[in-house]
Amino acid sequence: MLTRRRFVQGSAFAAGLGLVGQNALWAATDMATMPPGLTGTAFQEALRAMRSVVGARYVFADETGLLGYHDHFAMKPIEAHMPSAAVAPRTVEEIQALLKIARDHSVPVWTISTGRNFGYGGPAPRMPGTLVLDLKRMNRIIEVNERHAYAVVEPGVSYRDLYRHLQMTDSKLWIDCAAPGWGGVVGNLLDRGVGYTPMGEHFLQQQCGMQLVLSDGTVVDTGMGGQPGRSAEHTYRYGHGPWLDGLFTQSNFGVVTRLGVQLMPEPPGYRPYMVTFPDEAAIEPLTEAIRPLKLAQIIPNAATSTELIWEAAVEVRKDQYHDGAGPLPDSARKKLMADLGIGAWNFYGALYGPEAVMDATWPVIQDALGSIKGARFYSADDKKGSAAFAYRAKLMRGIPNMTEFGTVAWIPNAAHVGFGPVVPVDGRLALRQYNRVRELSTRAGFDYFGEFVVGWRDMHHIFMPAFRRDDEAEKERMLDLLEALIDDAAADHFGVYRTHLDLMDKVASTFSWNDHALGRLNARLKAGLDPAGILAPGKSGIWPERYREAGK
């Protein structure tokens, strides 16, 4: 495994190049990062062939062209995930032609849709020298079906694209978006991301119909799409025989080129609400109250409990409350709560449906959450002027925005990174996770920046700490912290649902039951589906044989 203190690919970069933050500058093109095992000449030949497929302007191999493919929020030196080049095809046929070149010339490719998952590595590949297959130009909204409430989209379609399209066509359909509205519908879903409406479990609730290209160029439509007539492709998930779609999530087994995404018809009514709790320990009774409400679908959408600092960072900067080093002291935390009218924990949910149904449901929620010490309820009217409430109210009805992404400005020149262990919906466990993560992050000098999101029956603990991009020591400390958190979660029996490039091998290694049987099965599937080993080496800790050494 590449350590963050060692440079990449032997001779590819001179050690003293003086890289600063994400602004990696190449001394010259011939110092570019090459795919492992490839000479510059062989690689240039592959690029020439690729240019003939997509046109020269859509092959990016120089310093400037590749800036957009760096991990801008990297913890390791930028070259740890430096691509050799990027290519942006427009069609499935172009992807087939590019994969043929990649096979013929042994060029590994890393597929991205919009590459905006900045907390997890953004557009950068796991293995340095991998060529980025950027699908941003495949941005067609192929179909919107109002009657059956779905859309069919290509990987380059962002939440904003889809939302705007629906607005412009006077659609009565809502999308469900991740918090950063620039994200890609397909990329997020394939990474098993979540949103905040009643359709927030994207893979479970939305995905219906998938087209993909295997590494040998075969185009496969799964499920009912395997039928030439495909009338039920986007209303019924499965077909006949094994259901394969899950194989292509968080995976490197194929290149997904199209997805059916089920949408939510605009309900007759929508009422977002917020409940604040002053005590840090409130996450325990709050989680206990949420569980039965979610099981009974009284709360139909993502039940989100946001901690003080996440909530505050929407409105203020840290230096307005504390200009010393390390985490925010208690006195400043109290002042934040008072100034912003927020709690140590802040719960967001919403009601959807006919007015009478919402009226009947609301007292059940009030009874359950109101029994927790210090609970204060807020409606949209009560919270006019709150940027935090405003963006949550947007997210819970699927209006893309970038407000939450802005919380990275809590500290100057910052990046953020995600750690997402999955915890049963259990108050004691939530409190323990919170205490452990806060303790370890405090010890490492970082603010606890987290929320708990109950989707269906699971709870994602999303810890998304900010760190300075211009402080090498802080970046190292952050990576150390995340590694410690993964170990700590594993020891406490929690797995991580999604992770940054730097931590994929480590997270995969925690799935170790029966001598890593699951990982061995993944490796076997990888060998069978991508025998050339060209697709996304290292994604989710899955390495093709040929790059197993290079990836270390």
Added chain:
Amino acid sequence: MLTRRRFVQGSAFAAGLGLVGQNALWAATDMATMPPGLTGTAFQEALRAMRSVVGARYVFADETGLLGYHDHFAMKPIEAHMPSAAVAPRTVEEIQALLKIARDHSVPVWTISTGRNFGYGGPAPRMPGTLVLDLKRMNRIIEVNERHAYAVVEPGVSYRDLYRHLQMTDSKLWIDCAAPGWGGVVGNLLDRGVGYTPMGEHFLQQQCGMQLVLSDGTVVDTGMGGQPGRSAEHTYRYGHGPWLDGLFTQSNFGVVTRLGVQLMPEPPGYRPYMVTFPDEAAIEPLTEAIRPLKLAQIIPNAATSTELIWEAAVEVRKDQYHDGAGPLPDSARKKLMADLGIGAWNFYGALYGPEAVMDATWPVIQDALGSIKGARFYSADDKKGSAAFAYRAKLMRGIPNMTEFGTVAWIPNAAHVGFGPVVPVDGRLALRQYNRVRELSTRAGFDYFGEFVVGWRDMHHIFMPAFRRDDEAEKERMLDLLEALIDDAAADHFGVYRTHLDLMDKVASTFSWNDHALGRLNARLKAGLDPAGILAPGKSGIWPERYREAGK
């Protein structure tokens, strides 16, 4: 492909053996059906080894012992799906040992849980001579978690078993069962069967956590089960990396030995209802009314529209209304409606939740369905004494029963068989499917016996016609009819979600897009995951290389 008029396996059966219906009698044990390519001696050696694993009493190789493994509702002669033997292990370790013997001796195995899916082939294997791996003895309920509302079960656990266990332990959890209550929780879910409560889409809504054995004996726990601590195994479906569970549904890629099944907490209130419609064409406006109610989850459970004869067969026999040949005449249909107080279409749904929420929801449903010509609404009180309402009311709250299975007694000495095309929730398409299937079945001399079930956003058209088991010509006509229906549905762009052994190859062949790309991908996965080709040859039309010829 084996035709129904030809006998199996060359010399295995003498052609004139005089088999009648399901009561196949072997002239002698040495005339047993052998696995293709195996001598009797080699097979006996394999059986000896298997006896040493599970004990002689759990290896069934004689005539009597194998009676329970026939397709009792077969359309073809019984030997078309005659197993060579059956073996019933008790543990995962025994399965591993049996698979080793199967690999070493080239014995193909067909896994069943309870084998009660009588409309699709029951416990019988697709390829004659396959050994049945019967998991009925693996019937432990490993865990019931009241707090997080799930159970963990082995494949031998039936709906009745699980229901009784919950009753006896005063559980507040509801199960969701298929209509025949003797069915297996695991087997039905893996075949992507459905039920009638709000958790009726078993694979999508219930399945969480899977243990399986690959053909090489490797035991894999998928998802969060790959973590040794596995605290979220049954509350979060996925783990880290590709999600593999779908691979093992309707498949022959592994032997599933344990499933997590999410259950529904008993709601504070439950109100089943029925709405009847006198016109045959009502299925069109009814389906149109259902779609928005399902999209908005106003109807949270399986919205079921049952046609006259299915509904009537719960209460009466055909000969009470018509003793001629062929389908029921219109005059008798009218009399049935009047006598039983039912419609040409009969809609079943239910409300769940707090009383106030149900009160608020009910008028929305009344408005939507009440606008259809001739609609009549019934509550449980209104339908006291109706066996049809009573069993539907049980199904919609997960009480296993066998009432619906009894409808096979519509005609004497009958079997039934399922044809299940998936149709978008569209009134025009529902009416067209109904008309086409009724027309073709009428022409073939059979009553239309069907219902439309809207689960999530899909509609299953379930056609489950009855035919006489003692009439060879009628059985041939039924198989011809089903083949014609599959062709007709495919021409109309509808795929079939699940099918009988005799029709798996045909249904698979309709998934022909891009030169059968989906089937080729399945074959590739099969080769990678089961290189010995011993698991369930022919399941869902997937054949391992070694039996591709033998299966024809």
